[in-house]
Amino acid sequence: MPLYKTKGIALNTYKLGEADKIIVLISPERGKIRAVAKGVRKTKSKFGSRLEPFTFIDLMLYEGKNLDIVNQAEIIDSFKEIRADLNKLKYGSVMLELADKVSQENEDSRQVFLLLLNALKELKTSDEKQALLLAIFELKLMSVIGFSPHIDQCAACGVNTKPGNLFSIKYGGLLCAGCIDRDPAAIPLSNESLNRLPEVIKATSHSWKDLDISEKSENDILKLADAFAAYHMDRPIKSSKLLNI
Amino acid sequence: MYATPVSNLIDELSKMPGIGPKSAQRLAFYLLKASQEDAQKLAEAIVHLKETVKFCPVCYNVTDEPECEFCADTHRDDTIICVVEEANDIVSMEKTGEYRGRYHVLGGAISPIDGIGPDDLRIKELLKRLEGDEVAEIIVATNPNIEGEATGMYLAKLIKPLGVTVTRLASGLPIGGDLEYADEVTLGSALKGRREI
Structure with a gap:
């Protein structure tokens, strides 16, 4: 069996058999990797906490037919600050779930x-604006997989360059006055949310913290981003239901 | 391929965890060769289990009595409740011989990624047990993984304002292990939880 090395972030784990786990990871070159970590549930396992979700790891794996097998793992960043804070953990879980859903095996990711x-690094040090950070992550992730929200022209007719404040999840952007009837489920945005939306979409890991935005708008945009992501994922995002606990 | 009673048994056995079609086949043929008495005993044990075992109405441990042995025992300390994920964790805690308080079985742990929230666990039932002034401490003995930690943090947020102390099992180095192989999170937490000797 050939061995290979990669870096990865653990996204999720599933129990397997008596003491093993299947670890789902995202790696830059190989995309999603599903690998078996043998004996990881035993207290004396050599892996210890190295394969827990959120951990950024340097890995050596055996390539298997179906599932790979973890041979060695070293922590690069455990992101323990996220795991030790219930709020950060809730927002971070949504990020992991979405990354898991959009990534494919054997595909450059x-x-x-x-x-x-980058989002996890920001979340680790941010004690506020976590909802905004998640919204930015969701919108950027959707752009990466080819679903950028249309905000410069009407998302339905594509002609009108002055769309209003209705965001249609179905058409993927703002609607103009003439197209309002095409999606009755379109979400109305407050003036502040509408004005901030372009900045939120363009925000970078350096600039996002400086965005001047009210908590209400932050949560409104997150709701929008969440619905937008769930629509394109074709199923609801399980972890975002638990953001209010 | 097989006679109907044999294939029925194989189908039923292969529903069990860790039993694939091949193992189910082997077990079915073992039972076929076993004495009438042994087969009867197994069948009766299964039926008896399903008929008599239920959840303890106080702590949700599994029991065949009106209350489980740990809730019925009058010599146990009523001021401490140890919260565990599953009933078999009680056995692990009991084996230590160090604990003489009560238990509460949550039936799982909070896992945002799997969509399992507080409402899916027996947390309301735990809060109900705290209504009197008797309980002074809750020991969170959930697994030391991300779900267990999340559950612990959630319980602390909920229960601390009620004036009850919430403690968490220490996590650190396993006895008999080598420091060299400890990962930094475990070793860090062992360092934080160090004690004077």
Whole structure:
């Protein structure tokens, strides 16, 4: 069995058999990796906490037919600050779930990987504006997989360059006055949310903290981003239901 | 391929965890060769289990009595409740011989990624047990993984304002292990939880 090395972020784990786990990871070059960690549930396992979700790891794996097998793992960043804070953990879980859903096995996932890594690094040190950070992550992730929200022209007719304040999830952007009837489920945005939306979409890991935005708008945009992501994922995002606990 | 009673048994056995079609086949043929008495005993044990075992109405441990042995025992300390994920964790705690308080079985742990929230666990039932002034301490003995930690943090947020002390099992180095192989999170937490000797 050939051995290979990669870096990865653990996204999720599933129990397997008596003491093993399947670890789902995202790596830059190989995309999603599903690998078996043998004996990891035993207290004396050599892996210890190295394969817990959120951990950024340097890995050596055996390539298997179906599932790979983890041979060695070293922590690069455990992101323990996220795991030790219930709020950060809730927002971070949504990020992991989405990264898991959009990534594919054996597919270059550099963009998704870097987006997730940067978002986790920001989340680790941010004690406020976590909802905004998640919204930015969701909108950027959707852009990476080809679903940028249309905000410069009407998302339905594509002609009118002055769309109003209704955001249609179905058409993927703002609607103009003439197209309002085409999606009755479109979400109305407050003036503040509408004005901030372009900045939120363009925010970078350096600039996002400086965005001047009210908590209400932050949560409104997150709701929008969440619905937008769930629509394109074709299923609801399980972890975002638990953001209010 | 097989006679109907044999294939029925194989189908039923292969529903069990860790039993694939091949193992189910082997077990079915073992039972076919076993004495009438042994087969009867197994069948009766399964039926008896399903008929008599239920959840303890106080702590949700599994029991065949009106209350489980730990809730019925009058010599146990009523001021401490140890919160565990599953009933078999009680056995692990009991084996230590160090604990003489009560238990509460949550039936799982909070896992945002799997969509399992507080409402899916027996947390309301735990809060109900705290209504009197008797309980002074809750020991969170959930697994030391991300779900267990999340559950612990959630319980602390909920219960601390009620004036009850919430403690967490220490995590650190396993006895008999080598420091060299400890990962930095475990070793860090062992360092934080160090004690004077």
